[in-house]
Amino acid sequence: MKSIKVIVAGPRGKMGSEALRMIESSETLELVACLDRKNGGKQVKEIEELPNMDAMIYEDAEQCFSEIDADVLVDLTTPEYGYKHTKLALQHNIRPVVGTTGFKPEQLEELRELAESKGLGTIIAPNFAVGAVLMMQFAKWAAKYFPDVEIIEKHHDQKLDAPSGTAVKTAELIEEVRESKQQGHPEEKETMQGARGANHDGIHIHSVRLPGLVAHQEVMFGSPGQSLTIKHDSYHRGSFMSGVEMAVKEVMRLDTLVYGLENIME
Ligand SMILES: NC(=O)c1ccc[n+]([C@@H]2O[C@H](COP(=O)([O-])OP(=O)(O)OC[C@H]3O[C@@H](n4cnc5c(N)ncnc54)[C@H](O)[C@@H]3O)[C@@H](O)[C@H]2O)c1
């Protein structure tokens, strides 16, 4: 029975359109509305590239969340609007499941406090692909034994944020088990700005953007005489959808914010 009522923000996007198809075939999730930048007042089924579904499209988030009886907001938009939608959804007692990446640490903290004060489940997951979550967990484990590590993330060239949410989350997980360390030669100098990538607690993160890519990451560890590379590839956005469905179901059981799908995986 379709028992969880869902609003999707960003329905015409690469992830949002995939999420609509997932909801259409789900036995539990029901699409009750969409939040888009255009097509306000139309039904989803009137939009050529979208599935044949009966759900109203809204352009105004406040109006959408006030008029629609929904359990969960799935946000797959941009860092700026993803944050605004998540905050507004919580204020309207709608539980957010957020795939949108690029939130600042202070925004995450503010949303955590709001979710807690409302007692509402919230899931913010930089990567919904189960393989990517395992890759991050394996990297955290490996970092205990290999403190020298660099992250290379590769995405399609339409991506707005760099480094990726997955790379940031990977570095944060590694930071939990690795003593703070600046890597490379203490006197190393970039003769071209950015050559060593971004730096999170001494972990260098390199972002590649190319057409044809979807979402890929390698975590490279090195120690004298050996290296270890942990790698994950998403070749299709369908790879994220079982994670989105799992998150929508699990967020109904939570009363606080969790950051990362690993928190709801057994
Ligand atoms: N967590 C994950 O597993 C995962 C996987 C892929 C992408 N992402 C993230 O999801 C987000 C979307 O990615 P994408 O590849 O689908 O991007 P996209 O550009 O294809 O889609 C974004 C959509 O959001 C819409 N949008 C922008 N502002 C809006 C607003 N104010 N109201 C409603 N809709 C609005 C755009 O019109 C667009 O259709 C990005 O932040 C990306 O990093 C996360």
Ligand SMILES: O=C(O)C1=N[C@H](C(=O)O)CCC1
């Ligand atoms: O396509 C994107 O954009 C993706 N973003 C996420 C990130 O920033 O880590 C996850 C994978 C795809």
